[in-house]
Amino acid sequence: MSSAALMSPPHTVRVGDAVTLHILQTERFKTARLSISAILPADQVLSPRMTLLFGVLRRGSRRFPSQLHINRRLDELYGATLTIRNFHAGDRQVLGFTAEMLDDSCLPAADRGLDILGGVADLLAGLILEPQTDEDGILRRRSVEQEKQALCDAILADRNQARSYAEGRMRHILYGQEPSGVSLFGRPEHIRDVTAEQLTTLWQSFLACARLEVFYVGKASPETLEAHWRAAFAALKPACRTLPPTLPHAAPLVPRRVDEARSLSQGRLCMGWSSGITQSENRQLLPAAILFNEMLGVMQDSLLFRHVREELGLCYYCDSAFFGSKGVLTVSCGVAPANRTAAENAIRTQAEGVVAGSFTAHDLRLAKASYGNAFRQIPDSPCALENLWFGRVLNGTESAGAGFADASDAPESRLAQVLAVDRRQLMRAAARFVPDTVYFLGSEPGAAHGAEDDGLSDCDCPDEDEED
Incomplete structure (x- = not known):
């Protein structure tokens, strides 16, 4: 194609x-x-x-x-x-x-x-x-x-x-x-x-x-x-066909912290940030928010992988996801209970480092190349092709074959916008992400450990509501 x-x-x-x-x-x-x-x-x-x-x-x-x-x-x-x-x-x-x-x-x-x-x-x-x-x-x-x-x-x-x-x-x-x-x-x-x-x-x-x-x-x-x-x-006559609305998520006044005790040798740390950057609000920052997620925890040499996993050796995996319909970014991390606090601090340091501009020009180029490569691989997968366009139906940006109400919603326009994000725009978008929730599943350091899964998914083409 x-x-x-x-x-x-x-x-x-x-x-x-x-x-x-x-x-x-x-x-x-x-x-x-x-x-x-x-x-x-x-x-x-x-x-x-x-x-x-x-x-x-x-x-x-x-x-x-x-x-x-x-x-x-x-x-x-x-x-x-x-x-x-x-x-x-x-x-x-x-x-x-x-x-x-x-x-x-x-x-x-x-x-x-x-x-x-x-x-x-x-x-x-x-x-x-x-x-x-x-x-x-x-x-x-x-x-x-x-x-x-x-x-x-x-x-x-x-x-x-x-x-x-x-x-x-x-x-x-x-x-x-x-x-x-x-x-x-x-x-x-x-x-x-x-x-x-x-x-x-x-x-x-x-x-x-x-x-x-x-x-x-x-x-x-x-x-x-x-x-x-x-x-x-053809005989079906539904009484309602309006898409249920999706409302942006608002961050709590005080970030939430929840620990759940479980006997695991590898605990699970999940962290969430809210931004108010969605398809319906602050849309001008959406391309930069997508690139922030790519740099932080998606690309192969992401900041989280490079610093938290490889340099500090604090976790088994560490990646991020951005949900553009809600303006929420999450980080998921597999970590030994003894390293939980250090890993949490290291993850937060990397996110805050983007706000402060501590990333390099090479990091910015890598993030853009990673996003562009993933986008260009979409034609290689029927699942990815469907997800690309189904996501736009769900967002309400394309319907009934009538095209896009805003030309910036078209896929090629979104790609161009992400690739055009500069350093200052990226820092500005990253600054909108405020701490929302921290959840940890695992035991206290030194507790006995039970069996667990490997933390990996066998689905190579998931249906997700992540922003593409």
């Missing part, structure tokens, strides 16, 4: 009142990627129930009544894969299905009539619109009970994944009562109380008030995609 093709918005078409179809047509890949996502308000009660609902929907439809039947169908479609996607996007929950499949143009001549894309689209539509039910029309009670147990097990198992658990706790503490702080999975005792009847009512309400975004990356034509989806979803 050429650079010009990457920067062109997807072909976007409304399929009835419920579905918006975004088509990124490219000859670059031999596989195709298709996702369907609902954008919902993050809510303490409804979000865990929606997570449970989609787990139940994934278990079977009227045409494919069990996971065995679904898996057989995926095998027939040349090993297509189907996963649930569920993540925060600012104050919203994004929930749906993602499928990856062989592109129909790459089929052997004998199988050219198989229509993999059509088969996957029909499967996805059936899971959402025609789930398996009991004779009385209630979602199959056995599937509901099985999924409740599976979700409760997953919630409890997350405590054994120290890094993901700590980052989830950090999110909850930092955002507090804001929707961004809501757990999308809930608590086991609340999940166990949900009935099949309640979940059926929730499913019916979801269909009556759904905003569905479908993204496709592959070789198929817009006409082919539109035909597949219009037949399935």
Whole structure:
């Protein structure tokens, strides 16, 4: 895919009142990627129930009544894969299905009539619109009970994944009562109380008030995609299609500090800063804020990696993330409990050093090169291509194929803005980040240690609400 093709918005078409179809047509890949996502308000009660609902929907439809039947169908479609996607996007929950499949143009001549894309689209539509039910029309009670147990097990198992658990706790503490702080999975005792009847009512309400975004990356034509989806979803008439708003996060008057005792040889330190720099406020500082994050803890030779990990040897990993929808920057660090205070001070020193201008011209060049290289690699991944444009739909900066209300929101403009940030602009943006929250998961120095995970993620293409 050429650079010009990457920067062109997807072909976007409304399929009835419920579905918006975004088509990124490219000859670059031999596989195709298709996702369907609902954008919902993050809510303490409804979000865990929606997570449970989609787990139940994934278990079977009227045409494919069990996971065995679904898996057989995926095998027939040349090993297509189907996963649930569920993540925060600012104050919203994004929930749906993602499928990856062989592109129909790459089929052997004998199988050219198989229509993999059509088969996957029909499967996805059936899971959402025609789930398996009991004779009385209630979602199959056995599937509901099985999924409740599976979700409760997953919630409890997350405590054994120290890094993901700590980052989830950090999110909850930092955002507090804001929707961004809501757990999308809930608590086991609340999940166990949900009935099949309640979940059926929730499913019916979801269909009556759904905003569905479908993204496709592959070789198929817009006409082919539109035909597949219009037949399935044209009848839906949602009552509301307005995106739930995301409000900037405001820093507390006094920074919060929370320690949670756990017998771990490698503790988890999470630190958060608030800036007020978002898509809706102080937007002129957004490119510099992105570059600040890149220099601090994203690029390969970041300040945190170089000084905190390599020079001082205080931690096992140390990286940062900037969430542009909320104006929040976080640092995640794996550290021995005995080094916790030293690591916290060293991290803060590096962040404050950017404000003071103690970074070099070489650091600035490295950060720009790192951001530019990552941006130019986007065409190499269907997942990254989707995330680039889906993020702009979530931010409200691009919709319905009408382009951008502000030309500075276009991807190529954002890249140029970041690469044009000078030293003074970077220092000015960094100064807006004020300490918000510090969370530590681990034992006191000298305490006995238990087993733990390695702190690494095996997901090479995560769905995140980080600012790109």
